[in-house]
Amino acid sequence: MIGFIVRRLAQALVVMAxxxxxxxLMFRYxxxxxxxxxxxxxxxxxxxxxxxxxxxxRPVVVQFxxxxxxVVQGDLxxxxxxxxxxxxxxxxxxxxxxxxxMMATLLSLAIGIPLxxxxxxNRTGWLPTLVQSVSLVGISVPTFVTGIMLILVFAVTxxxxxxxxxxxxxxxxxxxxxxLTISGLKALILPSLTLALYQMTLIMRLVRAEMIEVLSxxxxxxxxxxxxxxxxxxxxxxxxxxxxxxxxxxxxxIGGLIAFAVxxxxxxxxxxxxxxxxxxVSFADVPVMAAYLLLVGLLFVVxxxxxxxxxxxxxxxxxxxxx
Amino acid sequence: xxxxxxxxDPRLVVxxxxxxxxxGAAPAVDGVDITAAxxxxxxxxxxxxxxxxxxxxxxxxxxxxxxTWHAARATLDGEPIDYRARHTRGRDxxxxxxxxxxxxxxxxxxxxxxxxxxxxxxxxxxxxxLARAVEMLEAVGIPDPAQRVHQYPHQFSxxxxxRVVIALALACNPRLVIADEPTSALDVSVxxxxxxxxxxxxxxxGTAVLLITHDMAAVSRIxxxxxxxxxxxxxxTAPTEALLNDPQAxxxxxxxxxxxxxxxxxxxxxxxPRDDVAAxxxxxxxxxxxxxxxxxxxSVGETVLAVEGVDKIFQLTPGLFGRGRKLFQALxxxxxxxxxxxAFGLVGESxxxxxTLAKIVAGLQTPxxxxxxxxxxxxxxxxxxxxxxxxxxxxxMVFQDPFSSLNRRMRVGEAVAEPIRTAGIDDRHKMRAIVxxxxxxxxxxxxxxxxxxxxxxxGQRQRIAxxxxxxxxxxxxxxDEPTSALDVSxxxxxxxxxxxLKDDLGLAMLFITHDLPVxxxxxxxxxxxxxxxxxxxxxxxxVFDHPAAPYTMKLIDELPHRHMATQGPTP
Numbered sequence: 001m002i003g004f005i006v007r008r009l010a011q012a013l014v015v016m017a018x019x020x021x022x023x024x025l026m027f028r029y030x031x032x033x034x035x036x037x038x039x040x041x042x043x044x045x046x047x048x049x050x051x052x053x054x055x056x057x058r059p060v061v062v063q064f065x066x067x068x069x070x071v072v073q074g075d076l077x078x079x080x081x082x083x084x085x086x087x088x089x090x091x092x093x094x095x096x097x098x099x100x101x102m103m104a105t106l107l108s109l110a111i112g113i114p115l116x117x118x119x120x121x122n123r124t125g126w127l128p129t130l131v132q133s134v135s136l137v138g139i140s141v142p143t144f145v146t147g148i149m150l151i152l153v154f155a156v157t158x159x160x161x162x163x164x165x166x167x168x169x170x171x172x173x174x175x176x177x178x179x180l181t182i183s184g185l186k187a188l189i190l191p192s193l194t195l196a197l198y199q200m201t202l203i204m205r206l207v208r209a210e211m212i213e214v215l216s217x218x219x220x221x222x223x224x225x226x227x228x229x230x231x232x233x234x235x236x237x238x239x240x241x242x243x244x245x246x247x248x249x250x251x252x253x254i255g256g257l258i259a260f261a262v263x264x265x266x267x268x269x270x271x272x273x274x275x276x277x278x279x280x281v282s283f284a285d286v287p288v289m290a291a292y293l294l295l296v297g298l299l300f301v302v303x304x305x306x307x308x309x310x311x312x313x314x315x316x317x318x319x320x321x322x323x
Numbered sequence: 324x325x326x327x328x329x330x331x332d333p334r335l336v337v338x339x340x341x342x343x344x345x346x347g348a349a350p351a352v353d354g355v356d357i358t359a360a361x362x363x364x365x366x367x368x369x370x371x372x373x374x375x376x377x378x379x380x381x382x383x384x385x386x387x388x389x390x391t392w393h394a395a396r397a398t399l400d401g402e403p404i405d406y407r408a409r410h411t412r413g414r415d416x417x418x419x420x421x422x423x424x425x426x427x428x429x430x431x432x433x434x435x436x437x438x439x440x441x442x443x444x445x446x447x448x449x450x451x452x453l454a455r456a457v458e459m460l461e462a463v464g465i466p467d468p469a470q471r472v473h474q475y476p477h478q479f480s481x482x483x484x485x486r487v488v489i490a491l492a493l494a495c496n497p498r499l500v501i502a503d504e505p506t507s508a509l510d511v512s513v514x515x516x517x518x519x520x521x522x523x524x525x526x527x528x529g530t531a532v533l534l535i536t537h538d539m540a541a542v543s544r545i546x547x548x549x550x551x552x553x554x555x556x557x558x559x560t561a562p563t564e565a566l567l568n569d570p571q572a573x574x575x576x577x578x579x580x581x582x583x584x585x586x587x588x589x590x591x592x593x594x595x596p597r598d599d600v601a602a603x604x605x606x607x608x609x610x611x612x613x614x615x616x617x618x619x620x621x622s623v624g625e626t627v628l629a630v631e632g633v634d635k636i637f638q639l640t641p642g643l644f645g646r647g648r649k650l651f652q653a654l655x656x657x658x659x660x661x662x663x664x665x666a667f668g669l670v671g672e673s674x675x676x677x678x679t680l681a682k683i684v685a686g687l688q689t690p691x692x693x694x695x696x697x698x699x700x701x702x703x704x705x706x707x708x709x710x711x712x713x714x715x716x717x718x719x720m721v722f723q724d725p726f727s728s729l730n731r732r733m734r735v736g737e738a739v740a741e742p743i744r745t746a747g748i749d750d751r752h753k754m755r756a757i758v759x760x761x762x763x764x765x766x767x768x769x770x771x772x773x774x775x776x777x778x779x780x781x782g783q784r785q786r787i788a789x790x791x792x793x794x795x796x797x798x799x800x801x802x803d804e805p806t807s808a809l810d811v812s813x814x815x816x817x818x819x820x821x822x823x824l825k826d827d828l829g830l831a832m833l834f835i836t837h838d839l840p841v842x843x844x845x846x847x848x849x850x851x852x853x854x855x856x857x858x859x860x861x862x863x864x865x866v867f868d869h870p871a872a873p874y875t876m877k878l879i880d881e882l883p884h885r886h887m888a889t890q891g892p893t894p
Binding site: 217218219221222223224226227228229232237240314315316 | 383385409410411412413414417418420422425426427428429430431432439440443444475477478488491492494
């Protein structure tokens with residue numbers, strides 16, 4: 001098991017190095033930083049001095065090692081657009097996105113898994129049919145439509161929930177959280193629901209398909225024949241077997257949600273990473289884009305490793321093979 | 324014997340049991356009566372589709388919807404079985420499943436699964452539940468139960484897993500256990516032990532057992548009473564010894580006559596032809612004969628195939644830079660010959676290397692070391708391309724699974740015609756005539772050549788596979804467990820056909836099986852493989868009657884002989 005984790009970590013490091021290289025290359029090929037930073041009327045010598053000051057005259061390999069060294073220390077450069085350290089910008093925005101995505105994931109698991117089990121166990125009847133057809137809507141309607149519809153109903157018409165922003169936040173160290181105030185929680189409901197809807201239907205359909213297969217397996221029939229109660233068979237014995245692919249998909253989806261929560265964040269004016277990224281793209285703010293690439297890469301690598309470890313924890317067969 | 328144990332109130336009484344899988348459809352089980360005393364083992368035998376598994380499903384109330392079942396009476400110790408009560412299944416009626424590879428939940432330890440049982444049905448928890456789990460494992464003969472109880476199913480071997488399944492089934496001391504083919508997914512060498520275990524536990528605990536099986540060896544080993552079923556009805560019920568040695572009903576006679584005896588060679592099986600198979604005919608005339616005999620090869624008695632000192636080593640894990648590489652020697656210095664007109668039987672347990680050898684002979688795998696010589700050519704070490712093609716043409720295979728070995732989208736006639744077309748016959752009429760004649764030769768109506776495989780039963784498909792093999796005019800026919808997926812009466816017919824073809828055409832045959840009684844009937848000489856080593860070869864009767872290798876003795880000892888009398892059944 002430990003050997004496996006070490007090997008997995010080594011793989012993760014290789015992937016991260018590759019991502020860092022791409023991120024580093026962005027600086028070199030997406031525009032010339034000297035041209036961006038120097039004054040319009042700077043002379044050739046001034047430009048050369050700036051180039052030397054920034055270390056751009058040194059060999060590429062040295063520059064790359066230097067870049068990695070800085071990244072590891074948390075120095076992600078200075079944003080071209082607002083001349084502030086990129087690390088600070090990300091620190092400000094990351095909590096908002098993470099809270100949104102975690103809430104969305106919790107919602108989608110808490111609703112998607114039981115619905116998947118219920119629709120797998122009772123395949124006929126009005127409830128499963130209804131859930132199945134509603135889930136079809138959930139999977140096919142784009143996020144911005146559901147977001148705007150939710151705003152229309154709950155914010156504009158009923159006036160129950162705010163339509164934008166994070167509400168009141170509390171500062172804990174560098175982390176700003178909206179989870180500790182009523183208005184923060186209220187503000188979280190609509191965007192997380194919007195973000196969760198697609199994932200929820202995905203998980204529901206996945207659990208349903210897996211459960212149907214598991215329910216027809218010999219060990220479930222054997223458990224039934226030994227008189228074990230249906231609730232235990234469905235929610236304990238069978239569900240555990242059906243969850244393996246759900247873990248993979250959830251892991252991948254969390255990464256995707258963080259990286260591409262852009263649409264939801266835009267609809268709800270949510271001050272998260274997505275907004276930061278969109279702004280960076282429109283201003284060709286290379287340090288922010290490069291840092292964003294690194295961050296998203298890191299998230300995917302970490303989530304993937306966690307998924308693999310979760311597999312090991314859940315499936316004893318893999319455990320024996322890995323050791 | 325049941326008479327010595329019979330009490331006034333039989334443990335299980337079932338009267339007028341019927342099962343229907345669709346409303347209005349013909350019943351799968353039709354008015355069946357069963358009685359079993361405490362500790363009695365009642366075998367329910369019959370061929371696929373006879374309804375024997377449906378009886379088990381009904382008595383567990385697990386007939387899949389929209390199926391229904393009904394019984395005029397179903398009582399345990401005189402009380403009706405109440406399926407609405409929470410603990411009926413598990414505590415009154417339980418079941419031993421067929422395949423231990425799939426019957427155990429892979430994500431829970433054996434302890435967890437046993438504790439779930441006794442926790443729910445008997446309210447045990449904590450130490451008491453664990454103690455019960457360990458006690459059960461000990462009762463089913465698992466060594467070191469206190470440690471092994473915490474292992475997961477995949478950490479047990481096949482036979483041990485089936486012991487775990489039995490422990491789960493008996494954990495709450497049910498009064499009735501349904502054992503549905505409890506050994507047919509197991510290796511031959513452990514079947515006997517598992518059957519003996521079921522019998523011992525049943526007797527010790529007074530559990531009535533319904534042994535649902537098509538395996539007469541299992542029946543003769545442990546059953547007290549046998550009920551023979553055909554098409555949902557009981558044909559005959561009798562004490563085991565009486566039924567095996569002196570069956571009364573015509574169908575039982577046929578069924579018993581089709582069982583290959585392990586202790587002697589009977590040659591052809593004395594079974595009447597069935598309705599769905601025409602008697603093999605040699606009516607085809609000149610076309611087929613000319614076709615089949617054109618490649619006659621050497622004369623009868625000459626060596627067709629020689630395997631000389633063949634080794635096969637598999638690399639199990641790829642291993643970085645050669646470190647941690649695991650090697651597995653599947654075959655170790657195997658030498659044998661097969662002569663024209665002779666069937667060579669290759670026997671051994673699963674994992675003994677018999678299928679690997681078949682693949683090497685067929686040219687599908689290369690040996691690590693050694694020579695394979697077939698007719699004038701050597702396949703290994705490699706010959707020229709042309710020779711290898713010629714080699715392959717002289718050799719045909721019949722595979723084990725009749726369902727996956729035929730292309731579903733191809734008409735069966737076309738499948739059989741393929742080897743004829745590759746041999747250069749373009750004339751459609753001539754080709755169809757040969758195919759039709761081949762079909763009749765293997766006992767299928769010539770008119771059926773334009774149908775697709777799904778229209779045929781398992782036995783018929785195996786005949787088609789045989790026709791396809793014959794169309795290639797083989798000098799050597801490799802049969803890899805050709806009958807192990809078939810019912811016993813169909814197996815007998817197919818074996819009769821194979822023996823006839825071998826004699827008529829002077830075929831050389833390499834017959835691979837784990838089934839000793841079958842090989843005794845079919846093979847002239849046999850070789851016994853034990854973990855890749857050919858431990859014994861010789862004339863079939865000599866090897867069976869005077870085995871030399873300890874492994875052969877062990878295999879032959881496992882054969883059933885408790886109830887089977889020395890004189891043959893009287894058909």
